[in-house]
């Protein structure tokens with residue numbers, strides 16, 4: 001049931017005056033990113049595996065050999081041949097060798113009635129097929145007594161059980177993290193070919209913004225977007241080649257954008273893309289001959305977000321309001337990055353959660369509201385809490401949020417217990 005309670009605020013106040021008709025939906029904007037960005041950046045580099053974290057693989061990797069390369073013990077204990085265990089137990093076996101990890105011991109083959117002391121990771125001696133844990137036997141000098149019949153192959157890691165020679169371990173386009181690097185190391189890849197880094201230029205605009213450490217004069221505010229986006233752009237796939245803070249001077253801005261288009265694969269700007277007379281970024285881009293792929297999306301916050309291309313450089317124009325900039329970077333910037341680096345789409349990170357309270361929302365644009373994961377309901381579904389509205393200029397609550405919930409357009413309220421999509425913030 002939709003609640004009838006009164007709500008105090010609809011947030012930053014940007015809901016009242018726009019006509020959402022004509023603005024593409026989030027999905028349409030994401031489709032345009034996928035279809036218009038063209039081919040992923042060309043160029044690769046070869047890196048030692050230990051330095052490849054976060055990079056995108058540009059080649060298929062096959063297992064060079066079997067993994068494990070030999071039958072090995074999974075426990076500290078005694079290796080024996082199951083054929084030694086004839087008749088009913090208990091059995092008494094002679095210890096004829098000792099094999100530690102990284103050694104072959106004396107290399108003895110086990111005959112019936114013989115066993116070898118063995119340690120975790122050591123190769124099984126010839127003739128052995130089973131390992132008994134040391135806790136389960138009774139040792140008497142160079143012999144031990146075994147009171148139970150172990151399963152054949154117990155506590156043995158079989159040669160090739162993890163990887164066979166030639167197995168495809170990873171395909172191109174995969175982003176490398178600890179799990180991928182573990183598999184590549186075991187497969188024998190000491191160096192990998194990865195996509196080169198994307199050259200990104202950040203341009204933060206606004207006469208009123210001041211760098212950290214400056215005493216603010218009247219009408220000035222602290223620059224939130226530069227450090228926030230420097231943090232967001234700290235990503236192994238990115239080389240942040242330039243970071244400019246600039247005022248609302250159209251000529252200066254045009255020259256800077258022109259210069260950055262030659263130097264970068266992606267220009268990220270903030271501010272100056274709305275409809276005001278001092279919003280010079282889009283006019284400057286158009287004067288320079290940029291193509292616009294979308295200019296505005298039916299999203300709240302972040303409605304003015306703009307995507308285009310100037311010569312070889314893609315331009316993502318984020319709104320000036322910090323929450324709007326972070327929201328649109330998370331949604332569109334990350335998708336762009338994945339696309340330009342030939343990764344899988346990052347949308348699989350979305351999942352469903354359940355609202356812990358009723359909420360009021362905006363009917364004509366999909367709202368992305370910062371939300372906090374707070375546990376699970378009785379049915380095991382993840383629960384979120386959130387503020388009563390999204391404020392695109394308020395950042396104090398961001399550290400408490402884990403991601404955004406998607407409040408669909410077309411309705412102005414949701415009850416507690418509603419199932420909504422949730423996109424976690426990115427951790428690079």
Ligand SMILES: Nc1nc2c(c(=O)[nH]1)N[C@H]1C(S)=C(S)[C@@H](COP(=O)(O)OP(=O)(O)OC[C@H]3O[C@@H](n4cnc5c(N)ncnc54)[C@H](O)[C@@H]3O)O[C@H]1N2
Nearest residue numbers: 014206209223224225271272273274279303319320321324
């Ligand atoms: N008449 C209209 N006015 C506005 C509309 C509209 O549709 N019609 N849209 C509003 C919405 S929604 C947004 S979002 C903003 C986006 O405007 P811009 O992208 O052009 O950004 P600015 O005007 O430059 O700045 C907006 C806001 O953000 C503050 N800001 C800018 N840069 C920073 C920074 N680096 N750190 C902290 N804060 C920053 C700036 O001071 C403004 O308050 O336009 C609405 N207006």
Ligand code: MOO
Nearest residue numbers: 301302303324392
């Ligand atoms: O709400 Mo705007 O759409 O402040 O980003």
